[in-house]
Amino acid sequence: MLTGCEVERPHSILDPAGPAAGLISDLWWRMFWVYGLVFVITLTLLVLALFARRRESPALGFRFVFVAGIAIPALIMVIMLVDTLRVMGHLHATSEDLHVQVISHHWWFEVQYPEQGVTDANEIHVPVGSMVRFELISDGVMHSFWVPRLGGKRDMLPDYYTELYLQADEPGVYHGTCTEYCAGVHALMGFRLVAHEPEDFARWVEKAAEPPPAPTDPHLQRGREAFMSGGCGACHTIKGVSRGTMGPDLTLIGGRHTLGAGTLDNNRGNLAGWIANPQAIKPGNMMPKSYLEPEDLNALVDYLWSLQ
Structure with a gap:
C-alpha cells in the first residue's frame, strides 16, 4: 500500500x-x-x-x-x-495525426517514423494533443508496449502487427515498459515517451531527419574512428557513418534520457561504463564488452555524446 x-x-x-x-x-x-x-x-x-x-x-x-x-x-x-x-x-481511435512503428528486440525497442524518415531507439517523440497510431511488432518472442499514464498496454507479436492509439495532453517525459515476460533481462526493458509542444516536435523531426555533421575537432574525429575501427559500426547505425542493424540506432544517442533501454540515466559516466562492459550492467544483452584503450574510449564517449 x-x-x-x-x-x-x-x-x-x-x-x-x-x-x-x-x-x-x-x-x-x-x-x-x-x-x-x-x-x-x-x-x-x-x-x-x-x-x-x-x-x-x-x-x-x-x-x-x-x-x-x-x-x-x-x-x-x-x-x-x-x-x-x-x-x-x-480506446480505438478512428483517425490519426502521427504514425509510429515500434519493433521490440532482445531487450530494447526500435522506433521508426515512416513518413518522416527518422529512426530512433528506446525513446519516442510525439507532439502534444495529437493522436498517435502505434504499429507494434516483435522481432523475436512476445513482448508488450505500455505507457501507463497515457493508456492501456498492447502485446507485441512476432507474426503480425498490433495497433495502439495514444495521445499526450501534457508536455513531459512518460515512462514505458514491456509487461510481457520475455525471459532474460525483461525487467530492464523500458523506454521513454517524450511529448513536445507541436513546434518543438517539428524542430526535433527536422533535426533528426538529417545526418549529424562530420566532426571537425580532432578529439571527436578520433572518437569517430574508434567507433568504426572498434567494430561498433557493424551492429549500430549512425546516419551517414554506418549501417549496422543488430543494435539500436545511435544517430541521436547523445540526446536520449536513458541508456540500455531505460536501464541507466544517460550521462557521460554511464555511457563510458556501458561501452566498456555492458554485461556488468545489463547481463544477457547482445552487446559484448569492449577492449578500447582509455584514450580511444574517452574520445568515443565524447563523439557519441555529441550526437544529439
Whole structure:
C-alpha cells in the first residue's frame, strides 16, 4: 500500500495524462467504489452472522439469499461488463495525426517514423494533443508496449502487427515498459515517451531527419574512428557513418534520457561504463564488452555524446 503514496508515479494508471488513460482511470475508480461497497456489505453480514444467536429456523429465507447472493451480484457484473466494453470501444481511435512503428528486440525497442524518415531507439517523440497510431511488432518472442499514464498496454507479436492509439495532453517525459515476460533481462526493458509542444516536435523531426555533421575537432574525429575501427559500426547505425542493424540506432544517442533501454540515466559516466562492459550492467544483452584503450574510449564517449 505504501507504493501508492509515491510522489512521482511514473507507472500509475491513476495519474492520467491522456484521454485513453483518463477513461481507464475513471473505470478503475467506478469498479473500486462498487466492488468496495459490496465487500464491506459482505463482511458486515458475515460479522452479524458470527454474533447472531442460533435459531431453529433461519432468520432470512431463500428469497433473501437469491436476491442478495445471486440477482444483485449478477446485475452488478453485467453493468460493469457493459461499462468496460463501452470504455474499450472508445480506446480505438478512428483517425490519426502521427504514425509510429515500434519493433521490440532482445531487450530494447526500435522506433521508426515512416513518413518522416527518422529512426530512433528506446525513446519516442510525439507532439502534444495529437493522436498517435502505434504499429507494434516483435522481432523475436512476445513482448508488450505500455505507457501507463497515457493508456492501456498492447502485446507485441512476432507474426503480425498490433495497433495502439495514444495521445499526450501534457508536455513531459512518460515512462514505458514491456509487461510481457520475455525471459532474460525483461525487467530492464523500458523506454521513454517524450511529448513536445507541436513546434518543438517539428524542430526535433527536422533535426533528426538529417545526418549529424562530420566532426571537425580532432578529439571527436578520433572518437569517430574508434567507433568504426572498434567494430561498433557493424551492429549500430549512425546516419551517414554506418549501417549496422543488430543494435539500436545511435544517430541521436547523445540526446536520449536513458541508456540500455531505460536501464541507466544517460550521462557521460554511464555511457563510458556501458561501452566498456555492458554485461556488468545489463547481463544477457547482445552487446559484448569492449577492449578500447582509455584514450580511444574517452574520445568515443565524447563523439557519441555529441550526437544529439
